Amino acid sequence: MRCLSCQKLSFRTFCKECQTSLLKPNITKRVVGTLDVYSFYKYSTIETMLLTKHTSLGYRVFSAISKITFKPFINEFISNDKRKIHIVGIDEKVKNGYSHVAILTNSMKTKYSKVLQASLLSSNNIKYSGKTLQFRLENPRNFTYNGKVNVDVILIDDIITTGTTLQEAKNVLEKSGINVLFALTLADAQE
Numbered sequence: 001m002r003c004l005s006c007q008k009l010s011f012r013t014f015c016k017e018c019q020t021s022l023l024k025p026n027i028t029k030r031v032v033g034t035l036d037v038y039s040f041y042k043y044s045t046i047e048t049m050l051l052t053k054h055t056s057l058g059y060r061v062f063s064a065i066s067k068i069t070f071k072p073f074i075n076e077f078i079s080n081d082k083r084k085i086h087i088v089g090i091d092e093k094v095k096n097g098y099s100h101v102a103i104l105t106n107s108m109k110t111k112y113s114k115v116l117q118a119s120l121l122s123s124n125n126i127k128y129s130g131k132t133l134q135f136r137l138e139n140p141r142n143f144t145y146n147g148k149v150n151v152d153v154i155l156i157d158d159i160i161t162t163g164t165t166l167q168e169a170k171n172v173l174e175k176s177g178i179n180v181l182f183a184l185t186l187a188d189a190q191e
């Protein structure tokens with residue numbers, strides 16, 4: 001088989017070279033309103049792979065990438081923080097047979113962290129890609145939350161662009177009595 005990143009022959013999903021160089025996570029922090037957002041990559045670094053979420057190939061790509069990002073992150077986190085943590089993904093709707101965000105959140109399931117699957121869904125299916133901040137603000141996601149209340153939550157999404165979606169999600173969760181610790185995304189689109 002071939003490396004999903006560089007297409008060279010590889011026995012692994014990502015070849016050793018890609019894992020140690022290009023795909024080595026470099027966590028950056030961005031503050032959106034009152035929410036801290038951490039990201040593993042810059043969007044441009046892994047754009048080709050992120051775009052696979054619109055196809056069936058995305059299942060393999062997101063599964064492989066979550067193992068070198070979200071999974072080690074949560075293992076490190078729970079070893080330093082003894083609270084019971086809950087994981088909420090943004091809008092885990094199934095498209096092309098899977099939900100790419102659910103692949104990310106499922107990789108964060110541990111003895112001390114519980115995934116609240118598909119608990120935060122938007123009732124607005126307008127596409128945000130390529131839209132301005134004003135458009136995003138005028139067309140909120142209108143999230144509804146149906147998960148556990150009075151818990152500590154880490155919010156998960158694949159990409160942060162303007163941050164309006166994550167901020168809206170945080171507000172909805174807080175109204176349900178949830179303590180949002182921070183958000184974690186695969187890629188930050190701000191260069």
Ligand SMILES: [Zn+2]
Nearest residue numbers: 003006015018
């Ligand atoms: Zn490679």
